[in-house]
Amino acid sequence: MLKSKKKNIKLLNKLIMNRKFKTINIFTLSILALGGTMSSCVGDSNSPGLEYMPDMYRSPAVEAYVDYGQILGKYNLDIVAAYKPGLAPAGTIPTTSNAMNDLPYEHGAPIGFDKSHGLYGMPVDSTGYADAAGDLNPIAYTEKTKKEAKVIYQNFCIHCHGEKGDGQGTVVTNGGFPPPPAYGGALKDLSAGQIFYSVTYGKGLMGSHASQLTKEERWKVVHHVEELQGKVKEVEVELLFDANTDTDGDHVMDNMDECPTVAGSIDNHGCPAVSEAVAAVLEGAIRGLVFTTGSATINPSSFKSLNGIRDLMQQDSTATLILNGHTDNVGNAASNQTLSLLRAKSVRDYLVTNGIDSKRINPIGYGQTKPKVSNDTEEGKLANRRVEFRLY
Ligand code: HEC
Known part of the structure; x- marks a missing residue:
């Protein structure tokens, strides 16, 4: 804008010098002045333009x-x-x-x-x-x-x-x-x-x-x-929980709430906050849990960290566990939903066999509806195949 203003002034001077000014008239003057004020300062062609007095x-x-x-x-x-x-x-x-x-x-x-x-x-x-x-x-x-x-x-x-x-x-x-x-x-x-x-x-x-x-x-x-x-898009099965409902009234809507029926905090995915020690055991169980590919059979290497969960639940008899099963996007959305639920249920069954009342465990299968990261890489897929543990 500065540049164009300078140009306009130069042009004006020239006109005055040439004494043609009188004949050039007010009209030309106003056009020049307008040019100076209206020209946008934005050089970025992707910007939708100048906002005057926002x-x-x-x-x-x-x-x-x-x-x-x-x-x-x-x-x-x-x-x-x-x-x-x-x-x-x-x-x-x-x-x-x-x-x-x-x-x-x-x-x-x-x-x-x-x-x-x-x-x-x-x-x-x-x-x-x-x-x-x-x-x-x-x-x-x-x-x-x-x-x-x-x-x-x-x-x-x-x-x-x-x-x-x-x-x-x-x-x-x-x-x-x-x-x-x-x-x-x-x-x-x-x-x-x-x-x-x-x-x-x-x-x-x-x-x-x-x-x-x-x-x-x-x-x-x-x-x-x-x-x-023209992208090929697979229609997913309906979400289990509704984006317009907040059953527990904690302001985290049901479809985002990992504990949809218990009031929790936004920071903790809608679940009640837990102590650091408990969070560490839950995190260990999430990371330690391995299934045989394509099946709901728990690999024995996971038992140790699952026993940690059992111990927690035995220490606090009021604690309830939510198991959220998730898969990557390989295969069919409906069968992924089934698999994620079966895996969450396998974890429940393991804990029940080890002395925890089944009423205290709530397994949910989300299938591929809630990827944690992009499914574009093998690493991403691995991270998305998971069961998340929420204890409250
Ligand atoms: C006033 C007309 C207008 C309306 C309304 C409009 N667009 Fe656009 N849209 C454009 C124009 C023009 C471009 C090209 C912008 C450019 O690249 O300079 C564009 C570009 C785009 C692009 C490409 C952006 C990119 O990153 O290259 C997408 C995607 C898009 N529009 C989606 C939408 C959607 C979705 C809506 C409705 C919610 C919408 N547009 C409404 C005019 C419009």
């Missing part, structure tokens, strides 16, 4: 429809702590009582936002977009999600991107808006995490959708974009 509409107070910590590039724990979760009136978007909305998304806004969105003092990130490529979609792709994703797309994206995602929406065909790249063409290999990133922060002519769609809705619509990319 404080006029960006309130420092807690407000509905603002996904705190997202657009500001930072999870603002002070605000989250100060806000009383669960108090959102019916029909409004809760900010912290829905675990899906609370999912921290740690990537900073793209670097161009530093200049264009007035994020003074907020972290902006030149690597966030690249890093986002590794993010997994936390929303399971079920028949229900599939339908919901399509509706979100129809309401928020179709007018630009078109029904087939070919960039031929009505504002393009009727309105002359430049066509976005086709999902199945130039954007064919864009990953789920990057789709989410661009929908969240905006890119080029597309503005941020963070204030229109909750984080959950944004992750859902990513599924529909992937369908339009």
Whole structure:
């Protein structure tokens, strides 16, 4: 902007020197002045552009429809702590009582936002977009999600991107808006995490959708974009627990809550906090548990760490155990669900044979619905085949 202003001044001087000034008239002058004020300071072509006076509409107070910590590039724990979760009136978007909305998304806004969105003092990130490529979609792709994703797309994206995602929406065909790249063409290999990133922060002519769609809705619509990319997606079995229900009222929604029927803390995955010593025994059992590949037979090498769990449960006769079984994404989603449940049950049976009342143990099978890390590598798959122990 400075450069172009200087240029304008130079040009003005020249005009005055030439004494043609009088004939050049006010009109030219105003065009030059306008050019100086209106030209954007943002060099980054991916930035949706300059926000003039952001404080006029960006309130420092807690407000509905603002996904705190997202657009500001930072999870603002002070605000989250100060806000009383669960108090959102019916029909409004809760900010912290829905675990899906609370999912921290740690990537900073793209670097161009530093200049264009007035994020003074907020972290902006030149690597966030690249890093986002590794993010997994936390929303399971079920028949229900599939339908919901399509509706979100129809309401928020179709007018630009078109029904087939070919960039031929009505504002393009009727309105002359430049066509976005086709999902199945130039954007064919864009990953789920990057789709989410661009929908969240905006890119080029597309503005941020963070204030229109909750984080959950944004992750859902990513599924529909992937369908339009032509990615092969296996429909998963319905989640065991509902994202809209919080049975134990601890503000961790059932589908994210590893102890969905007992109130716990957000830090401990919705389970009540345990002492460090107990946590160490649980961690040891999780790491020590090995099954024969593809079966629910426990390898004898695991018995020692399982006996540690038995001892804990014998010492505290009120303690109850939840066993969450998970698999990697190899094979069929339904049979993975069965296998994960059978494995959790095997652990229960071992403990029951060793003197623990079966009523104190609750095995759950999640199948492949909750990977801990990406299934892209063998290491990742190994980490995802697991049974998690929660004691309370
Ligand atoms: C106002 C029109 C418009 C709307 C509405 C819109 N987009 Fe876009 N979108 C674009 C344009 C234009 C681009 C190309 C941006 C660029 O690369 O400069 C784009 C790019 C994208 C990309 C590619 C981003 C990347 O990282 O390369 C994705 C994914 C996307 N849009 C998804 C969506 C989804 C999902 C919605 C609905 C929630 C949506 N868009 C709504 C116009 C729009």
